[in-house]
Amino acid sequence: MRRTLFALLAVTALSAAARAPAESAWVAPRGPGGKPDVNGTWQVMNRANDGLETHAARAARALRDGPHGPVPAKEVLALGAVGAVPAGLGVVVGDGIPYQAWARKKQTENQAHWLSRDPEVKCYLPGIPRATYLPYPFQILYNEDALFFAYEYAGAVRNIHLTDPGPAPIDSWMGQSVGKWEGDTLVIETTGQHDQSWLDRAGNFHSEALRVVERLTPTSPLTMRYEATLEDAKVYTRPWTIRMTLYRLVGDDAQLQQFNCVEFVEELIYGHLRKQPLDRIESSE
Amino acid sequence: MIRAAALLLVLLLARVTSAEEWSPPRLAFGDPDLQGTWTNATITPLERPDEIEALVVPPEEGHRIEKLVADLYAAVDDVPAGKLEAGEDVGGYNTFWMDPGKRLAVVRGEIRTSIITDPPDGELPYSLRGRAQLVKRFWRLRKADDPETRLLGERCLVGFGSSGGPPMLPVLYNNNYQIVQSPGFVTILVEMNHNARIIRLGAQHRQGPIRPWLGDSVGRFEGQTLVVETTHFHPAQSFRVSLTHAVYMSTDAKVVERFTRLSAKEILYEFSVEDLENYRQIWKGEMPLLAAEGRIFEYACHEGNYSLTNILAGERAKD
Numbered sequence: 001m002r003r004t005l006f007a008l009l010a011v012t013a014l015s016a017a018a019r020a021p022a023e024s025a026w027v028a029p030r031g032p033g034g035k036p037d038v039n040g041t042w043q044v045m046n047r048a049n050d051g052l053e054t055h056a057a058r059a060a061r062a063l064r065d066g067p068h069g070p071v072p073a074k075e076v077l078a079l080g081a082v083g084a085v086p087a088g089l090g091v092v093v094g095d096g097i098p099y100q101a102w103a104r105k106k107q108t109e110n111q112a113h114w115l116s117r118d119p120e121v122k123c124y125l126p127g128i129p130r131a132t133y134l135p136y137p138f139q140i141l142y143n144e145d146a147l148f149f150a151y152e153y154a155g156a157v158r159n160i161h162l163t164d165p166g167p168a169p170i171d172s173w174m175g176q177s178v179g180k181w182e183g184d185t186l187v188i189e190t191t192g193q194h195d196q197s198w199l200d201r202a203g204n205f206h207s208e209a210l211r212v213v214e215r216l217t218p219t220s221p222l223t224m225r226y227e228a229t230l231e232d233a234k235v236y237t238r239p240w241t242i243r244m245t246l247y248r249l250v251g252d253d254a255q256l257q258q259f260n261c262v263e264f265v266e267e268l269i270y271g272h273l274r275k276q277p278l279d280r281i282e283s284s285e
Numbered sequence: 286m287i288r289a290a291a292l293l294l295v296l297l298l299a300r301v302t303s304a305e306e307w308s309p310p311r312l313a314f315g316d317p318d319l320q321g322t323w324t325n326a327t328i329t330p331l332e333r334p335d336e337i338e339a340l341v342v343p344p345e346e347g348h349r350i351e352k353l354v355a356d357l358y359a360a361v362d363d364v365p366a367g368k369l370e371a372g373e374d375v376g377g378y379n380t381f382w383m384d385p386g387k388r389l390a391v392v393r394g395e396i397r398t399s400i401i402t403d404p405p406d407g408e409l410p411y412s413l414r415g416r417a418q419l420v421k422r423f424w425r426l427r428k429a430d431d432p433e434t435r436l437l438g439e440r441c442l443v444g445f446g447s448s449g450g451p452p453m454l455p456v457l458y459n460n461n462y463q464i465v466q467s468p469g470f471v472t473i474l475v476e477m478n479h480n481a482r483i484i485r486l487g488a489q490h491r492q493g494p495i496r497p498w499l500g501d502s503v504g505r506f507e508g509q510t511l512v513v514e515t516t517h518f519h520p521a522q523s524f525r526v527s528l529t530h531a532v533y534m535s536t537d538a539k540v541v542e543r544f545t546r547l548s549a550k551e552i553l554y555e556f557s558v559e560d561l562e563n564y565r566q567i568w569k570g571e572m573p574l575l576a577a578e579g580r581i582f583e584y585a586c587h588e589g590n591y592s593l594t595n596i597l598a599g600e601r602a603k604d
Contacts, residue, residue, distance in 0.1 A: 032312075032313055032314060032467070032468075033313065039467045039468060123587065124587070124588045125583075125585055125588060139483065141465050141466070141467040141470060141472050142467055143312055143313065143314070143320075143465075143466060143467055144312075144313055145312075145318075145320055146320055146465045146466070148463075148465040148472060148474070148481075150472065150481040150483060155478070155479060155480055155481065155498075156479070157474055157479050157481050159463060159465075159474070159580075159581065165580070170582065172582065172583040172585065173583060173585050173588060174583055196588075256483060257495065258497055258498055260442060260498055262440065262441050262442055262587045263440070263442055263521075266432045266433065266440070269594075270432040270593060270594065270597055273432075273594065273597035273598055273601055274430065274431050274432075274597070275428075275430035275431065275600075275601070275604065276430075
């Protein structure tokens with residue numbers, strides 16, 4: 001028994017040792033300008049959009065009180081298991097989002113009114129960093145003179161300046177992004193976002209003072225480490241970071257489709273203005 | 286006189302020489318470099334106005350037309366003083382919001398009066414069926430019973446008219462395009478409505494039930510020229526109307542576009558539309574894409590779309 005345990009430990013140690021140098025020795029294939037080739041279609045495989053912080057599975061994104069605890073709100077009841085929320089390990093580095101006290105209260109309220117407040121429900125542009133971990137792929141188009149992100153969700157786009165044009169002249173949904181390489185890491189700083197976008201479906205939010213610094217580092221032919229540090233002195237007590245893996249889509253999967261969801265929310269937004277409105281369940285909010 | 290002729294000759298020679306000497310740049314991965322921010326804003330309409338016969342006009346006539354159009358736009362801002370009576374037309378944008386360009390399009394040194402070059406009369410060669418489809422769709426527009434019957438531009442699904450195309454045609458504003466290239470792709474960001482046309486180089490058209498907005502585009506380089514072929518259009522995009530053109534195209538129409546960089550500041554944009562369901566012949570057009578000043582900003586249309594709400598609510602009030 002002792003010998004078996006020792007052998008097992010030895011094998012584990014050896015395989016860990018074998019892994020460590022392999023990862024650090026891996027050098028990303030060079031792309032345009034001699035930089036790592038990040039061209040391609042990428043997507044996360046995590047639950048970050050359901051909540052950046054660690055969360056257990058729950059019955060629905062919109063809940064109401066039931067006789068023995070929360071049950072799905074009537075507006076989403078018919079979705080059954082399709083509308084339930086899977087558990088998420090969380091992507092925040094450290095102990096959750098360091099909200100100021102008022103801001104944590106607001107986040108909790110946001111979450112309780114998710115259905116009427118989350119911009120994703122209305123197909124609004126996602127903002128940064130949420131665009132990255134929405135459950136849709138995005139394509140990076142890169143060469144030595146240009147860097148452009150095209151997102152499947154809502155047809156959002158981001159032109160990333162490789163020369164800093166100075167402060168953003170106006171706030172916008174996707175903000176103004178400036179990119180540069182630090183070694184093999186692509187570093188993108190985004191400012192000039194207004195306060196309308198959210199960070200996930202759990203009511204996490206920011207103000208117009210948000211500054212996001214993203215760091216994309218290729219870690220294998222098919223993966224990149226993605227980190228984003230959010231700094232917003234109006235809402236948080238200190239800068240904080242999310243970390244996750246981006247996966248490269250390959251073969252037939254590596255085709256960006258269009259999710260022009262504006263069309264799909266017309267009944268929601270304009271249905272009551274039809275000449276002959278259809279039956280609808282009015283929101284309880 | 287002789288001196289004037291000599292000067293002209295020198296100028297002409299200089300022009301020919303510079304055109305020959307200018308070699309379009311290539312990107313590190315070998316593709317001709319079309320990158321940058323471009324505009325197709327021009328007062329040259331898609332179809333030639335009835336009162337103008339020739340495709341090409343001399344400079345004096347060009348200036349006269351440009352002044353005429355400038356005066357027409359200036360008149361938009363000439364709002365009479367006093368109150369409007371209830372029920373009167375409140376008008377639309379003033380010219381602050383418009384950016385249709387001020388100049389006629391110049392192609393190969395010629396001042397053009399229509400984007401269409403073929404048929405030679407400069408008019409869309411609608412077949413009876415095509416014309417009927419167009420009229421039918423205009424007829425539906427007279428009411429605002431449901432959001433689905435309104436223009437795509439009003440609904441913020443894509444830009445007005447054929448702004449995103451293809452063919453990409455100028456409209457009243459936001460006539461800007463950004464081209465970004467990467468190995469295997471040319472992407473054209475259409476400012477209105479932040480639509481990225483991702484053109485797959487050397488690829489085959491997709492088939493099946495997914496019919497993309499702005500169609501399915503594949504491309505190739507023929508020498509310095511990017512040739513893009515697009516078909517398999519989204520059915521809602523058949524009816525493309527703006528204040529500057531009214532195009533009806535079937536979902537299986539085939540559009541071929543040719544982008545040739547002529548200088549640091551100009552791309553020649555040529556296109557043909559093959560749709561024998563709706564047109565008597567293949568029709569063709571050409572216009573310049575000129576280097577745009579400044580950069581493209583976010584065109585967040587849907588997020589602030591109070592217009593569609595007001596169009597529908599106004600109609601309900603009328604009911």
